[in-house]
Amino acid sequence: MDVNLVLRSTRVITPEETRPASIAVSGGTIAAVLPYDAEVPAGARLEDVGDDVVLPGLVDTHVHVNDPGRTEWEGFWTATRAAAAGGITTLLDMPLNSIPPTTTVENLRVKQDVARAKAHIDVGFWGGALPDNVKDLRPLHDAGVYGFKCFLSPSGVDEFPSLDQEQLANSLAEIAGFDGLMIVHAEDPHHLAAAPQKSGLAYADFLASRPRDAENTAIENLVNQARRLGARVHVLHLSSSDALPLIAAAKAEGVKITVESCPHFLTLTAEEVPDGATEFKCCPPIREASNQDALWQGLADGVIDCIVSDHSPSTADLKTPDFASAWGGISSLQLGLPAIWTEAKRRGHSLEDVVRWMSEAPARLAGLSRKGAIEAGRDADFAVIDPDATFTVDPAELQHRNRITAYAGKTLSGVVASTWLRGERIVDHGTLAEPSGRLLERNN
Numbered sequence: 001m002d003v004n005l006v007l008r009s010t011r012v013i014t015p016e017e018t019r020p021a022s023i024a025v026s027g028g029t030i031a032a033v034l035p036y037d038a039e040v041p042a043g044a045r046l047e048d049v050g051d052d053v054v055l056p057g058l059v060d061t062h063v064h065v066n067d068p069g070r071t072e073w074e075g076f077w078t079a080t081r082a083a084a085a086g087g088i089t090t091l092l093d094m095p096l097n098s099i100p101p102t103t104t105v106e107n108l109r110v111k112q113d114v115a116r117a118k119a120h121i122d123v124g125f126w127g128g129a130l131p132d133n134v135k136d137l138r139p140l141h142d143a144g145v146y147g148f149k150c151f152l153s154p155s156g157v158d159e160f161p162s163l164d165q166e167q168l169a170n171s172l173a174e175i176a177g178f179d180g181l182m183i184v185h186a187e188d189p190h191h192l193a194a195a196p197q198k199s200g201l202a203y204a205d206f207l208a209s210r211p212r213d214a215e216n217t218a219i220e221n222l223v224n225q226a227r228r229l230g231a232r233v234h235v236l237h238l239s240s241s242d243a244l245p246l247i248a249a250a251k252a253e254g255v256k257i258t259v260e261s262c263p264h265f266l267t268l269t270a271e272e273v274p275d276g277a278t279e280f281k282c283c284p285p286i287r288e289a290s291n292q293d294a295l296w297q298g299l300a301d302g303v304i305d306c307i308v309s310d311h312s313p314s315t316a317d318l319k320t321p322d323f324a325s326a327w328g329g330i331s332s333l334q335l336g337l338p339a340i341w342t343e344a345k346r347r348g349h350s351l352e353d354v355v356r357w358m359s360e361a362p363a364r365l366a367g368l369s370r371k372g373a374i375e376a377g378r379d380a381d382f383a384v385i386d387p388d389a390t391f392t393v394d395p396a397e398l399q400h401r402n403r404i405t406a407y408a409g410k411t412l413s414g415v416v417a418s419t420w421l422r423g424e425r426i427v428d429h430g431t432l433a434e435p436s437g438r439l440l441e442r443n444n
């Protein structure tokens with residue numbers, strides 16, 4: 001095997017341990033993880049990053065790119081640049097907010113055609129499960145989507161209607177037939193409809209309109225359906241920590257359920273949201289500090305499997321100060337790693353934990369067997385970071401198309417020095433290379 005690159009560091013995070021190592025790369029694949037002082041093969045280039053830590057490139061399985069159709073909100077060019085700058089080397093695009101949504105094979109091809117020339121990192125796609133597209137699910141699966149997203153309550157866009165319990169059962173039965181994965185926005189519409197709806201600037205009123213019960217009930221129903229049908233399900237963006245015991249019990253009895261949470265639920269609190277600051281609005285909502293403590297315990301206990309961004313931007317004009325009518329979505333693609341690392345460290349967790357939550361587990365969730373770890377045979381995707389260096393978030397320095405962020409002014413630990421995709425440096429101290437990402441399909 002012709003080794004063309006050796007990446008050397010005193011701290012390489014492998015699945016077994018963090019150690020000084022030299023990573024030998026051949027044709028974009030990790031050929032071997034060698035001892036630190038291994039001889040560099042003839043013809044190979046040595047890149048020594050000193051004491052900076054080499055992590056497997058992060059895998060973000062929850063990104064709303066919105067391209068085509070709402071490209072003014074984001075797009076594959078800007079989203080993948082922001083991701084790369086944040087140490088992410090693979091993203092999976094959500095099936096809604098673009099027009100068309102990814103709900104037929106034809107629509108998937110439209111999206112792939114748009115993404116192809118713009119992808120700075122590797123990009124794959126989730127499909128969407130709608131009330132009327134059960135017949136499209138298997139063709140989408142065969143065409144390479146990683147699973148299917150559905151809503152149980154209104155999604156926020158007309159072209160992506162939600163499923164009722166009977167429709168959910170029909171879609172789950174179809175998907176279980178080919179051992180596919182259903183990923184679910186779990187808020188129960190009846191609980192939402194019964195909650196007090198008050199418009200205005202106060203975050204507390206918005207929080208009251210999206211109660212924990214809505215999440216808890218939706219997840220309980222989902223567990224029951226998954227158990228009954230033997231389906232694989234995944235809870236998106238868990239916010240309510242009250243649901244953790246029932247998820248833990250479902251896992252213990254063998255229900256095929258996994259769970260993600262997001263940087264905003266784990267690093268921001270309801271108590272700190274200023275009046276009218278709708279850059280903090282998302283659904284389900286950011287909850288109280290005590291809820292956040294319980295979510296971190298859920299991560300520590302392994303009830304929550306992974307942390308992904310749910311990057312869901314919009315233009316500034318849709319972020320009106322009224323919490324009831326403002327667009328719901330938080331932008332964090334470029335900031336997820338430092339936001340989580342800063343808080344994880346404060347709570348006594350290690351960088352190895354962060355790698356497990358943000359690279360290894362999301363790769364496993366999606367079945368991305370070439371991603372998520374530094375070991376022979378995987379893609380040579382790396383984030384090289386100085387974990388102790390700090391920076392203050394300046395929205396003007398973000399690569400997101402719309403530079404609106406709930407993290408503005410925060411001082412975070414963990415600076416990305418470089419990002420590597422299949423053995424090529426795609427980010428070098430903030431400077432981005434031309435696009436070299438590939439479109440990924442399940443089982444390729």
Ligand SMILES: [Zn+2]
Binds near residue numbers: 062064094
């Ligand atoms: Zn989302």
